[in-house]
Amino acid sequence: MIVMPSFKFPLVLIALYLLCAGCVAPKRTTAPYTLLSCLAMHPFGRSIINEQHNLELISSACQVGFSFEGTTFNLHVSLPSWLHHNYLQYELDGVYQKRIRIDSDTFAPLVIKAPSAGKHTIWIYKATEAHTGAIIIHAAGAQNIKALQRPSAPLIEFIGNSITCGAAADASEVPCGTGVYHDQHNAYMAYGPRVALALKVNYIMSSVSGIGIYRNWNSDGPTMPQVYENTGFQLQDQQRWNFSTYTPQIVSIALGTNDFSDGDGVTPRKPFDSTTFVQQYIQFVQLVKTKYPAAQIALLSSAMLHDRKRSLLQNCLSAVKEKVDSLNPAAKPVALYFFEPMQAKGCTGHPSIEDHAILASELIPFFKKLLP
16 A cells, blocks of 8 residues: 655645735834943033943033933932932923932932833933032933934033022922022023023033132132133042033133122131232133133123122123233134122022023023124
């Protein structure tokens, strides 16, 4: 008897092939979750990669941006061991959201939720100043996450004191007179970032609370001319800032409020010395010009000074302009802006968030004329 070979298994395969000939593999419904190393990020502002290969945000409003998909964005952050807490703030899809407190004993990633699925952009900002301490970023995670760079645009560097920092401006979460000094910092809402946002330009902030040109609010130093070249604006800094990192078209300098301060009532305080102030200010502007030879220098007065002090500061700034212009005849003349006097409503006599909006509204037309 002849036994015919069995074709049952191949016939099943053929049948399945015919049934699925028009089938298409199902689409992936969500993008893959990716953890992005801090080394792939593009920070904007003063920052460093530390010895542990993590990113440290240092200066006020130092920022990093990302695009992602879905509703969840994770940021892996920590603080230096000596720092109890610090603050970030963020902008989602071009709209400012809020400040976020980072505590030293928090080890879980910071989770930020988007209101809907789809594609999003997020910008994370350091809400506090350099002297508050760094915020350390290890990684960021989300679906289809990508690091963003700041769009190409003119750049303004804002040099100043606590007013420029946005210090003591935001008492919405921690009332004035409670907590610690940086609990009311809000760099994003300070006048500089507001001006930059209105004019669609980029900005970096080089500001330190209590600092002055030749003396600070209650001490003889270290002053801004002494620390400006150091990455963290600290006299003991070993790391010098690389000024080739950015090329601002405008450098705005708003110093003098603390030089005019009467001090804390404890530390001995000599009367204001206008000659020393003008001389030191001229030297500092000349230092800035060595870093950014083509930049337009703009000197701002102080809205916090009134009457005689206000007039004296304006006269000093006019003298600085005259001397710097004579020393640099081929350069753009120094621009001056004198604020209207203000009765500040923030903590400890500082401008509030609402006051910063007023300062910015004064400055927007001034800076608009200076932009190329």
